[in-house]
Amino acid sequence: MNSSWPLIALGELLRKSGESTFIDPNATYQEVTIKLWGKGVVLRREVSGSEIAAPKRSVVRAGQFILSRIDARNGAFGIVPPVLDGAVVSNDFPSFNLNTQRIIPEYLGWLSRSADFVDLCKAASEGTTNRVRLKEEKFLAASIYLPPLFEQQKIVNKINQITSRISEVKSLKSSITSDHQQLLSSSFSRLLKNSKYMKMGEIAPIVRRPVQIDFTRGMYPELGIRSFGKGTFHKPAITGADVGTKKLFRIEPGDLVFSNVFAWEGAIAVAKPEDKGRYGSHRFITCVAKEGLAVASFLLFYFQTPEGFQKIKDASPGGAGRNRTLGLEPLKKIEVPLPSFDQQLWFNQLCHQVDSLKRIQGESAIELDAMLPSILDKALKGEL
Numbered sequence: 001m002n003s004s005w006p007l008i009a010l011g012e013l014l015r016k017s018g019e020s021t022f023i024d025p026n027a028t029y030q031e032v033t034i035k036l037w038g039k040g041v042v043l044r045r046e047v048s049g050s051e052i053a054a055p056k057r058s059v060v061r062a063g064q065f066i067l068s069r070i071d072a073r074n075g076a077f078g079i080v081p082p083v084l085d086g087a088v089v090s091n092d093f094p095s096f097n098l099n100t101q102r103i104i105p106e107y108l109g110w111l112s113r114s115a116d117f118v119d120l121c122k123a124a125s126e127g128t129t130n131r132v133r134l135k136e137e138k139f140l141a142a143s144i145y146l147p148p149l150f151e152q153q154k155i156v157n158k159i160n161q162i163t164s165r166i167s168e169v170k171s172l173k174s175s176i177t178s179d180h181q182q183l184l185s186s187s188f189s190r191l192l193k194n195s196k197y198m199k200m201g202e203i204a205p206i207v208r209r210p211v212q213i214d215f216t217r218g219m220y221p222e223l224g225i226r227s228f229g230k231g232t233f234h235k236p237a238i239t240g241a242d243v244g245t246k247k248l249f250r251i252e253p254g255d256l257v258f259s260n261v262f263a264w265e266g267a268i269a270v271a272k273p274e275d276k277g278r279y280g281s282h283r284f285i286t287c288v289a290k291e292g293l294a295v296a297s298f299l300l301f302y303f304q305t306p307e308g309f310q311k312i313k314d315a316s317p318g319g320a321g322r323n324r325t326l327g328l329e330p331l332k333k334i335e336v337p338l339p340s341f342d343q344q345l346w347f348n349q350l351c352h353q354v355d356s357l358k359r360i361q362g363e364s365a366i367e368l369d370a371m372l373p374s375i376l377d378k379a380l381k382g383e384l
Contacts, residue, residue, distance in 0.1 A: 005147045011140035013103045014096035019059045021088065025050040030087035032060060034068050037075035038113030041066055043084060057088035058095065063105045065112070066095040072121040072134040079109040094136060107152040110159050111144065114376050120144070155380065180354045188301060191339045191347060201332030203294040204287040209250040211279060215240040223251050223278035225258075227265040229304050232257070232275055248279045251286055256296040258285040263326040264316040268303050270296045285331065295344040297351055302336050311335075 023029070026049060033044035060066055062085035067077035069092050080087075080095065089095070098105055111117055124138040147155070211220070218240030224233045251257060253276050259267035260283050271278075271286075280286070289296045302308040315330035338344075 005145040005151075007143045008102070008146040009141060009143045013099050013108075013146070014065060014140060015099070016136070017058070017061070017064060017095045017097050019061070020056055021059050022056050023049045023052050023054065023088075029057075030084060032066070032080070032084055032087045032089050032093065034066065034071070034076040034078060034093070036071060038078065038118075039075075041078040041080050041084060043087070052088075054090070058091065058093070060087050060089055060093075060095045061085055061097075064095040064097055065105075065108055066093055067121070067134065067139075068093055069133045072139075073118070073125045073132065075113070075118050075121075077112050077121070079105050079112075102149075103146065104149060104152045104156060106156045106160075110156065110376060111380060114380055116380075117144075159376065184301070184351065184354055185305075187347060187350060188305070191343050192337045195337040195339045197335040198338050199332060200287065200299075200334045200336060203336070203338060204256055204289040204296070204299060206328060206332065207255070207286055207288045209252070209286075211248040211250055213240050213243050213248065215243075218243075220248055220279045221277065222248075223257070223271070223275055223280050223284070225262070225267045225269050225284070227262050227267045229266045229268065229300075232269045232271060234275075234278065247282045249282070249284065249286065251275060251278050251280050251284065252288075254296055255286040255288060256299055258287070258312075258326055258331065259283060260285055260316075260326040261324070264313045264324050266304070266309070268300060268312070270300050285326065285328065287331075292341055294338060295341070295348050297348045298344040299336055301347070301351065308336065 028046055028048055029052065030046055031044040032041060034041050060080045062080050062082040064080045065077065066080055066089070070076075098108065120142045121134060121139065124142055125132050125134045126138075127133050146152075213220075219237045220240070220243060221237040222235040224235050225231075226233060251271050253271050253273045255271040257269050257271055257280070261267075263285075287296075287299075289299060303312055311334045312326065315334055316324050316326045318324040
């Protein structure tokens with residue numbers, strides 16, 4: 001903060017709201033929640049009064065400052081947006097009316113996202129590890145350096161201009177990513193025209209590599225597969241003793257891997273080079289595409305299309321969760337499209353190029369987000 005500005009207690013700027021309402025069981029209410037680290041006040045859910053346990057709830061209004069007593073030390077606070085005017089909250093979410101003759105709501109919104117404000121809330125929180133709560137009297141007694149209203153508005157305008165540009169760049173990057181995905185989908189569709197269909201068992205048979213467990217000194221790092229096509233991840237290594245009677249199988253880079261209990265939820269991936277040396281239980285089915293005939297990443301893309309995904313579901317009978325299991329024999333019988341091997345290799349290269357662009361765009365988005373703390377710091381010091 002700019003120390004040339006006057007130091008003002010928050011109690012001079014904020015007055016706790018006492019508005020509340022009795023809950024009508026037949027009415028519908030919006031409930032509020034607050035994201036951590038200054039990421040905003042948002043709708044938690046819309047709910048009927050009969051589902052709200054308490055007979056009475058506090059009411060929040062647009063433009064009020066609201067915080068979570070439990071998580072204020074983790075940045076859970078912000079300005080109530082117009083869309084949540086009249087929403088209800090529990091007593092753990094006190095709200096405050098602003099003295100708009102002294103402070104602009106949007107200025108306080110940006111100020112509250114600064115590291116200094118989070119530290120202020122940490123200092124105003126007390127309690128044991130599991131019962132830390134913000135103490136309102138300490139919070140309101142804390143002081144901030146406050147510029148005059150015209151200077152607050154200048155700061156708000158500058159921050160809004162910069163963050164608007166950042167949002168435009170991120171939106172453009174998102175649009176480019178969408179275009180890339182459409183390119184992949186249209187290219188894949190073209191390859192499917194006049195392609196013959198063959199059974200998985202003929203072009204990518206199931207390959208098991210059983211592991212002899214060393215119960216005394218063996219260490220076995222396991223591989224996991226995320227649902228919804230989000231790839232593999234690494235689990236901690238387990239000892240041979242912890243493996244017990246469980247069977248483990250070695251997974252090699254390039255394997256097309258299915259989680260037999262969550263394949264119907266999109267838990268399918270191609271093992272990456274960095275997955276070498278990892279193991280999976282009998283719940284993981286590994287298929288190896290025949291060289292010169294099929295490419296694993298092409299098959300994976302097919303299983304992520306509506307047509308391919310439906311075939312996985314059809315091959316996974318049973319109820320929800322672990323009762324729905326991809327069968328070995330049904331998997332072998334799934335028919336998949338098979339353009340020429342060269343066409344599959346071309347598509348694989350196209351996928352790599354798109355993935356590289358996505359990775360670069362993802363890194364750029366992280367860099368853009370990382371700019372905000374610096375922007376806030378400079379703006380709130382009057383240095384922009």
